[in-house]
Structure formats: C-alpha cells, structure tokens
Ligand SMILES: [Zn+2]
C-alpha cells in the first residue's frame with residue numbers, strides 16, 4: 001500500500017511544481033488584505049481576511065470552514081475528517097492578522113502589495129504568518145493527490161487566530177468555548193521559524209511567562225532629602241535592593257523555590273544545541289547587545305531557550321526629569337517578567353514572588369504586588385512520536401538532517417496545550433532574516449515550498465506512526 | 471562703659487515696645503509685594519521688593535544700601551561701618567524673594583495681604599524670609615538707641631538675595647564678583663529656624679550636597695525579553711544593583727572613600743542633641759514616613775544633621791506605563807544626592823562616586839556619570855567666639871538656655887563660607903509650624919520680636935568678645 005519514500009518525495013515535488021503559480025497568486029491575494037489587528041481602522045480588513053481564508057479553505061476541500069467571532073477580531077476554523085475514524089486528530093494553529101506596516105517605515109515597496117524580487121516574496125505577513133498558514137493548503141492537496149486519498153490521513157483541523165499580533169486577548173476564552181470541537185491528539189503550530197536556510201530545525205518547546213508589577217510606598221508624599229535624608233526608608237532604594245536580590249552571584253534567580261520542578265536539559269539536548277552553527281558575534285549583533293551575560297554553566301542558546309529568567313522590563317520612581325530634585329520619593333515601582341521552562345507552574349511562581357517581595361520589604365515601606373495573566377511553558381520530548389513525524393517530514397522535504405531548537409519567547413500555543421491537553425509541535429520554515437514585525441518582511445520562496453512539501457508528507461507519516469499509539 | 475546685662479535687656483525691650491507698631495506696619499508693606507522669583511510674571515515685583523528694602527535700609531540709617539543686579543533677580547546690599555576700624559566685620563545673609571502662593575492653594579486669607587490673627591502674622595514670606603531679614607532693621611536701631619552709639623559696634627553688612635527660592639543660580643557668581651566689599655569675619659545667616667517656641671536653639675552647621683545622575687546603556691534599543699532574556703546584561707537590573715550597593719548592611723554608604731575626612735560628632739555634641747525634647751512619633755508625622763531607618767549607631771537627629779547620606783532621588787528605565795511590555799530596556803538611570811558633613815570635599819565625592827560606578831558596571835553596559843553643582847557643608851565649632859556671642863544674645867532675648875541644632879539641608883550660605891573664608895553662624899527664630907513653602911505661612915509675633923532683641927544684643931557682644939581675637 002505505501003509508496004517508497006523516494007517516489008513520494010518526487011511525486012509531491014511534481015504536484016507542487018504544477019500548482020505553484022496558482023498557490024502564489026492566491027497567497028498574494030490574501031497578503032493584499034491589510035489585516036492589522038492592532039489598528040481599529042483595519043477592523044473590517046481583519047474580517048475580510050477571515051472570510052477570504054474560510055472561502056479558500058472550502059475551495060481547497062475542507063468540508064467545514066467557519067469564521068468564529070470573538071469580542072475582538074475573528075478566527076477561522078476548518079475541519080477535514082479522515083475516513084478512518086481511528087486516525088489521530090491534529091490541530092494546526094496560525095494567525096491571519098499582521099503587524100502594522102507603512103511604506104514610510106522603510107519599506108522598499110508597498111507592504112500590502114506583494115512583490116517577488118529575486119527568490120523572495122515581500123509583503124507584510126509573508127512569513128508572519130499568512131505564508132506559513134497558507135503552505136498547509138497546498139500541502140494537504142499534495143498529500144491527497146500523491147496518495148490517492150480523498151480525505152487526509154489524519155483528522156485535520158485548523159484554527160487561525162485573528163488577534164495574535166494584539167496579544168491574543170480573547171484566544172484562551174475562544175479555545176475554552178470550542179474545546180470540544182478543537183479536541184486533538186497533537187497541535188502543530190506554524191508560527192515560528194527555523195535556524196537558517198541551510199539548517200532546517202524543529203522547535204521542541206517555548207518558554208512560559210509570568211509578569212508582575214511591584215509597587216513600593218514610602219513617605220505619604222515626596223519629602224525633602226535634606227530634612228529627612230538618611231533617617232527614613234527610601235522606596236526607590238528599596239526597589240533597587242529588590243532588583244539586586246533577584247539574582248545570585250552566579251546569575252541564578254535567587255527567589256526561594258524559583259527552580260522548583262524545572263525539567264533540566266538532558267545531555268542529549270545540550271549536545272543537539274551544541275551542534276547548531278551558532279555564531280555568538282552574529283547573535284550579539286541581532287540582540288544589539290554589547291556582551292553576553294547570564295546563568296553560570298549554560299551557553300547563550302541554553303540560557304535563552306531552556307533556562308528560566310527574571311528580567312526587569314521597567315523601573316521607575318521619584319524625579320526623572322532634567323536636572324535634579326532633592327527628594328525622597330513617595331513611591332517606586334518595578335515591572336518584572338519571568339520566563340519559565342517546562343516543569344514550572346506560573347501559579348507557584350506568582351506565590352513565591354509575592355512572598356519573597358513581602359519578606360524583603362523593609363519596615364516603613366508598603367508593597368503591592370500584582371500579576372497579569374501568565375503563559376505556561378511547553379516542551380515536547382525528543383522521542384515523542386508526533387515530533388518524530390515532523391522531523392521525518394521535514395527531512396524528506398529538505399533532504400538533509402533536521403536539528404532541534406527551542407523558542408525563548410512565549411505564545412498562545414501554550415493555551416492550546418493547556419486547554420486541549422495535547423502536546424504542541426512546531427512546524428515553521430521562516431528564517432531570522434525574514435524581518436518579522438519589521439519593514440521589508442519577506443519569505444524565501446524555496447523555503448515556503450519546502451513548507452508545502454513538509455505538510456504534504458506529515459499527515460501520512462503521523463497516521464502511520466500513531467495508528468498503534470495507545 | 472558697659473551697662474549691666476539686666477538693664478540692657480530691659481532697655482532693648484522698652485525700645486522695641488515703643489517701635490513695635492511701626493515695625494510691623496513696615497514689614498506688612500514689604501510682605502504685600504509678591505516677590506516670587508520662580509514666576510516670570512512677578513519679575514517686576516521682585517525688583518520692587520529689592521528697591522523697597524534698599525530704601526528702608528537707608529531710612530534705618532545704613533549709609534550704603536544698593537540694589538545689586540544679577541542676570542536674574544536683584545540682591546540688596548547694605549553696609550554700616552563701625553566708627554572703630556578695628557571692630558570685627560559681620561555679614562548678614564537672607565533673601566527677599568518668596569515661594570509662589572495663591573489663595574486657592576488652601577490659604578485662609580490672601581497670601582500677599584498680611585493679617586494678624588491671634589499672636590501670629592500670616593503672609594507668604596512672614597517667616598521665610600522677609601520677617602527674619604526685617605528683625606535686623608529694628609535690631610540695629612535698638613542696639614544704637616540702647617548703647618548710645620551712632621554706629622553699630624561691628625562693621626555691619628547685609629546681603630539679601632533675590633533668587634533663593636529659585637535655587638540661587640547666580641548667587642555664587644555675585645559673591646565672587648563682590649568678594650572684596652563682602653569681606654567679613656563672620657557670616658550670620660537669618661534664614662533658618664529654631665527647635666520650638668519653648669526651646670530656643672542655635673544651628674551650628676548645614677550639610678553639603680553633591681548630586682549626580684548615572685545613566686547606564688545596554689542594548690542599542692529595547693529588545694525582546696523572550697528572544698534575549700537571560701543572556702544579555704540588562705541596564706535596569708544593573709541600575710538596581712548599583713542602588714543596592716550604595717549602602718552596607720549597617721546603613722553606611724559603601725562607596726570606598728566616602729567617609730574620608732568626616733569630622734565625627736563629639737561626645738559633647740551628641741549629649742547636646744540628646745538634650746533636645748525630641749519626639750520621634752511627631753518627627754515621623756512631619757516626615758510623613760512610616761518608620762525610621764538609617765546608619766546604625768546614630769539617632770534620628772544625628773542621622774539627619776550630622777551624618778552624610780546617599781539617597782536615590784529618582785530612578786527610571788524601560789516601560790513604566792500601564793500593563794506590561796516584555797522588553798530588556800536599552801537604558802536606565804538613577805539620580806543620586808549625597809548629603810555631606812564637615813570634612814567632606816564635594817570634589818573628592820564626585821571622583822570616588824565616578825570611580826565606583828565605573829568599576830561596578832558590568833561588561834556590555836556603558837555608563838555616563840554627570841554631576842551638577844555641589845554645595846559644601848559648613849560647621850562652626852561649639853567654642854567659636856562668634857557662636858558664643860549668638861548664644862548669649864539669644865539667651866538674653868529668650869531668658870532661657872539656648873540649645874544647639876544643625877540643619878540637614880544645604881544652602882547658599884556655604885558659598886559665603888567658601889568665597890569669603892568666614893565661619894557661618896545661624897540666627898533664626900522661625901519654628902517648624904510656620905509653614906515654609908506651604909499655605910498659611912506665618913510668623914509668631916513674640917518670636918519675631920525676640921529676633922529683634924537678639925539682633926540688638928548681638929553686635930555689642932560680638933564686638934566685646936572679638937576685640938581681642940587674633
Ligand atoms: Zn506570528
């Protein structure tokens with residue numbers, strides 16, 4: 001029943017070659033819709049983008065394709081069941097909204113007028129995320145055409161959000177509302193990237209996030225530092241001491257209990273990270289930083305991908321204008337964010353951070369500690385069968401070994417993991433030079449088509465290797 | 471030749487009683503001039519105040535009374551030489567400008583329409599500083615009338631500044647420009663206060679001041695805390711660590727060399743401070759603070775009057791708005807002020823603070839340390855003969871023991887000490903309830919007249935006890 005691997009690769013490529021022009025025309029049409037979720041004047045465009053995508057999914061063959069309203073911008077949901085009820089269910093996540101863009105920001109062409117220069121397609125959303133959503137549409141058709149199937153080999157579901165670039169304010173509620181229909185054995189997130197054009201990679205996890213604001217209150221109003229200085233507690237000094245106490249001399253977070261439950265990197269994962277062609281100078285240039293610094297005993301990649309952090313996002317208190325003002329300020333504040341790794345629970349972090357602040361604040365200073373909504377970390381073990389399928393599908397498309405990365409940021413994918421209880425896998429073909437959120441965003445056409453190929457191989461591989469899963 | 475002490479006291483009081491009504495009428499006329507130096511719309515009023523005072527000094531008998539222009543508001547200078555060329559020279563310092571005031575700020579009557587309620591005179595400037603300048607005018611006349619002299623017993627000079635409430639931006643240059651004419655053996659500053667109505671005190675020194683702003687620069691722009699967090703130095707964290715390193719666990723300033731040269735409190739001074747009826751609860755209420763804190767081993771009064779400090783006046787960096795922003799900020803800053811005590815040199819402090827910051831800033835962070843103009847501390851030893859004269863004169867006026875305080879703030883008086891090389895003495899009769907810079911500023915009439923009495927006794931006492939000084 002199964003074709004040989006080589007002939008499958010060739011068949012998929014031949015199918016894609018045949019349909020490449022129409023595929024790119026369709027994508028360009030979608031990219032012309034300025035679906036900027038952060039700008040109210042584009043609200044209608046975001047709706048139009050959702051309607052356009054739902055219609056295109058129906059045209060592609062999805063028997064179900066719906067626009068799901070939210071209190072903000074709408075999402076698109078589509079479903080294409082497998083004719084084998086016992087097949088695994090996979091949910092693809094992406095987003096159809098884009099970052100703001102204007103020619104005047106430094107674009108060489110109109111951001112919403114897609115243009116191919118060289119082997120690149122330039123447009124806002126080309127890589128983040130319309131291009132990476134769209135490769136699944138040709139992917140599933142290539143899968144069907146080259147396997148002779150009439151339905152995908154897995155129960156295929158898509159959830160394409162409309163507010164990702166606005167912080168996904170209604171996403172979790174949407175997922176909770178539709179949890180039954182969204183139920184899946186695995187989630188495939190196509191909203192990330194890979195190491196480089198030459199080094200295809202699969203991301204195995206994202207860090208989580210807990211954010212807090214600490215406010216310290218001292219004297220009931222700003223008071224004179226001559227009359228009172230040296231004899232009363234200063235909340236700006238206290239906030240500095242809190243910040244300094246966040247880390248120990250090895251760069252580890254010094255809040256008691258912070259590392260509770262942390263799943264350490266395995267030796268194998270550290271080896272795999274070390275195999276990546278990492279150039280620290282290049283990384284520093286991207287970071288626009290003038291040195292590396294962090295937890296002792298870990299490399300830069302390990303620090304940003306696999307270690308939890310405490311960072312100061314903002315600090316303030318007292319007089320910040322020109323010149324000087326001899327006051328002891330009445331209050332001071334600091335905004336902290338904690339990146340979390342697998343095994344850490346945001347609720348536990350909130351509790352220990354609150355306790356830690358309260359025990360450290362000196363007499364005469366009152367504190368308020370407030371947390372905003374948190375994001376859980378996610379991590380898929382290297383030996384997870386669905387992860388192995390993604391690696392094999394990508395390996396077939398690229399014809400070279402696939403390596404592993406993680407993602408230091410945090411995203412709404414974790415909500416899917418939480419609510420649906422499914423592992424999250426990442427399939428992205430974007431490269432760091434694609435310019436997400438920047439002028440002249442582009443996607444490499446070769447890589448975009450490798451995304452189509454990967455998608456075409458993935459569903460069959462998943463079905464074959466998961467049939468016997470418990 | 472000398473009257474008995476008792477008869478001198480009675481004679482001065484009798485003279486003052488006779489002239490009290492005219493004295494208060496004149497002061498009220500001056501207080502009606504809204505000489506607010508900080509408000510450009512009152513520039514003409516500040517000039518009018520200077521002209522009014524110069525004319526009144528001439529009327530009082532000063533053979534020299536001049537308005538001295540500055541690039542800002544004018545000062546008033548007056549001189550009344552002693553007929554004995556060998557007499558000591560004393561320069562009185564005060565200011566004729568006032569803080570802004572408006573009825574709507576919470577005044578019970580018009581701030582520039584002086585009114586007597588009970589035994590208090592309410593008006594902006596009643597205590598700070600017109601009332602305390604003005605008591606010298608009746609004082610010198612009482613001195614002459616009751617001693618039968620035609621000139622004061624000392625060479626008497628007055629310098630009444632017009633920009634004190636605006637930070638005295640041109641004062642030092644003015645003093646340098648006229649250093650020859652201002653030359654004096656001692657400076658009497660009448661722009662402070664005393665402990666309380668029941669406890670007359672003489673201030674023996676003021677703290678100095680050095681102020682700096684430290685700016686730390688990390689990444690070339692704000693960068694994403696997910697992508698880079700945990701692996702690059704964060705300037706907001708670095709600024710917190712600097713703040714935390716300012717003090718050791720005993721509340722001492724931990725910058726190496728900070729205490730170089732500090733003249734410690736003597737046991738006698740500590741005893742004298744301890745004799746004051748200090749109520750820490752009352753002090754905390756005034757400070758609007760909820761606890762005391764500071765250098766171990768010192769009382770609150772010692773901390774604010776006689777110990778040097780490092781205070782954070784302002785701190786800032788990164789995102790300070792509502793909600794959160796997951797960035798590593800590009801820069802952060804802190805504004806520090808150091809109160810200095812006798813023996814400390816602002817230039818040395820600037821050097822060691824700069825060195826300290828530079829050695830502590832981590833790799834990848836660039837720092838800028840900028841100092842604004844500094845003020846030297848001043849301190850007159852308890853056994854200084856001019857200080858003894860002030861104490862005796864005040865004791866005669868009040869009929870009770872005079873105790874000693876210091877002032878935690880810093881003022882332009884230190885410029886006089888620096889440029890003229892003369893010790894600075896403080897003669898003030900204002901009390902903490904007088905409401906400097908606040909609505910309903912007032913002066914206690916009984917204390918104001920004690921000021922007149924003190925001034926009347928002072929010049930003779932100084933001449934008698936300084937004749938034989940080297
Ligand atoms: Zn995206």
Ligand SMILES: [Zn+2]
Pocket residue numbers: 565598599634661
């Ligand atoms: Zn004043």
